[in-house]
Amino acid sequence: MTKDLFTHLVFNFKFNNYMKKNQSQSIILGLSFVSTFIFMSACLKQNSYSAPYQGTSTDSIMTIKALRRLHVMGSMEAITKSYVIEAVVVANDESDNLYKTISIQDSTGGIMLLLDATSIYQTYPIGTLLRLRVQDLILSDYRRMVQLVAAVDTSSGSVSTAGIPAPMFSKHITVLKENVKVLPLNVSYKNLSDTLQGRLIKVNNVEFASADTSQTFSDKKNKIGASRAVKFCVGGTIYLRTSGYANFAGIKLPSGNGEIVGVYSVFNSEKQIFIRDTSDILLKGKRCTGAAWLQNLPH
Numbered sequence: 001m002t003k004d005l006f007t008h009l010v011f012n013f014k015f016n017n018y019m020k021k022n023q024s025q026s027i028i029l030g031l032s033f034v035s036t037f038i039f040m041s042a043c044l045k046q047n048s049y050s051a052p053y054q055g056t057s058t059d060s061i062m063t064i065k066a067l068r069r070l071h072v073m074g075s076m077e078a079i080t081k082s083y084v085i086e087a088v089v090v091a092n093d094e095s096d097n098l099y100k101t102i103s104i105q106d107s108t109g110g111i112m113l114l115l116d117a118t119s120i121y122q123t124y125p126i127g128t129l130l131r132l133r134v135q136d137l138i139l140s141d142y143r144r145m146v147q148l149v150a151a152v153d154t155s156s157g158s159v160s161t162a163g164i165p166a167p168m169f170s171k172h173i174t175v176l177k178e179n180v181k182v183l184p185l186n187v188s189y190k191n192l193s194d195t196l197q198g199r200l201i202k203v204n205n206v207e208f209a210s211a212d213t214s215q216t217f218s219d220k221k222n223k224i225g226a227s228r229a230v231k232f233c234v235g236g237t238i239y240l241r242t243s244g245y246a247n248f249a250g251i252k253l254p255s256g257n258g259e260i261v262g263v264y265s266v267f268n269s270e271k272q273i274f275i276r277d278t279s280d281i282l283l284k285g286k287r288c289t290g291a292a293w294l295q296n297l298p299h
Contacts, residue, residue, distance in 0.1 A: 059084050059133070064198075065108035071139040071146055076159075079134045087111075088180050089128045090200040091263045094121035095277045097246040100163050101147075103198045103263045104130060105182065110198025110263070112147040114163030123169070126276065129177040137164070137172070143267045146197055184261045189236030192271050196264040203273065204259045205233045207287050208240075213255040217242040220250035227272065228253060230260065233288040241265065241272045248278050258283040 059082045067085060070077050087104035101114050102124055113132070117123075124130065138149050140161055149161040150168070164172055184202035209229035218226035223244035230238050240260070242249060261280040262273040275281060 061086065063108040064104075064106050064111050067134065067139070068109055068111065068146060071141065073141055073144060073146075075140075076152055077139040079137050079139065081135060083134050085132050085134060086176065087130055087132065088182050089124050089126055089130065090182055090198075091274070091276050092121040092124060092126060093118065094126075095247050097243050097248075097274055097276065099243070099245070103200075104132070105199050109195065110200070112145065112198050112265075114147060114149045114161065115166075115169070116150070116163040117166040117169075124173075124175075125178065127178060127180045127182070128175055129180045131174040131176055133172045144194070144269075145266050146194075187264075189232045189234070189238065192236075192238065192264065194266065197266065199264055200261065201264045201273065202259055202261045203230070203232070203238060205257065205288075206230050206238075206260060207233070207257040207283060208253050208255065209237075213253055216250050216252050218244045218246065218249040220244060227267075227270070230273070231288070233257070238271045238273055241267070241274045251278060254281060254283040255287070256283040257285040257287050 062083045062085055064085055064087060067083070070079070085104075085106065087106040087110075089102050090105050090110065091098060091103035093099060093101070100116060100118065100120070101112055102120055103110060103112055105111075134148065136150075138152055138161075140147055140149055140152065140159075142161075147161075150164040151162040153160050153162075182200055184200045185196070187196065187201045187203060189203075207230070209231055212228045215226070215228065217228070217240075218224065225242060225244045227239040227241050230240050232238075240262070259282050260273065260275065262275040265272045265274060
């Protein structure tokens with residue numbers, strides 16, 4: 001979900017594609033809604049940050065978990081009903097580690113929202129509570145990472161997607177509140193699953209693999225992203241994904257042990273986490289030694 005990954009999934013559509021879609025639902029044919037059950041316990045109470053809803057009589061508030069149920073992996077689903085979700089921005093493009101996207105979550109789950117604009121953080125800072133009208137948007141996924149997009153084009157023989165164009169932000173997005181604090185969910189390696197996609201999590205007692213401690217977060221010079229192995233001392237590996245465009249791309253990785261906060265993502269079967277900035281990493285303890293490393297085999 002970092003900027004370099006989005007070069008594969010966001011193709012800088014002109015917003016008229018989206019405008020045409022609002023006039024006709026024919027952009028995607030033969031879509032079907034198949035529900036699957038996804039459950040994830042929440043670390044937040046929705047009422048603690050939700051403002052009273054003042055939408056139209058035809059709008060229905062739904063949770064992100066319920067929204068994600070509508071999606072079948074590998075498919076695309078056009079949302080035709082008047083649903084709205086209320087969620088907090090937990091990651092944006094301020095550090096350029098994300099590109100034309102924000103990550104939002106409520107008390108039930110998270111999802112990536114594509115927006116066809118840059119410097120999104122100036123409009124939607126981290127901690128902004130949004131009310132998002134999802135009617136006319138599309139559920140899709142890239143390498144098993146679920147996302148909300150505004151337009152899909154298959155005319156070239158491959159699928160390309162685009163975010164909500166800036167002139168349409170006000171149609172879909174209302175800011176309810178700012179400076180809402182979202183605490184990361186503490187997660188062990190064994191509990192990492194797709195239900196955490198797009199959510200702010202914290203992994204503890206982790207460190208970068210020895211082979212990576214001499215590396216930088218990614219290749220800043222050539223603008224090439226990188227996945228750095230993060231080891232759990234009790235066993236298991238998650239990969240820190242960093243865009244080559246991130247403003248911290250050229251910084252050397254810390255070599256200690258501790259905790260990392262970030263948004264959970266996936267790339268096919270690879271479990272990933274991406275940070276908002278380097279303050280999300282606190283690795284100042286002693287590294288794992290002895291028998292603990294014997295358990296920490298590649299997964």
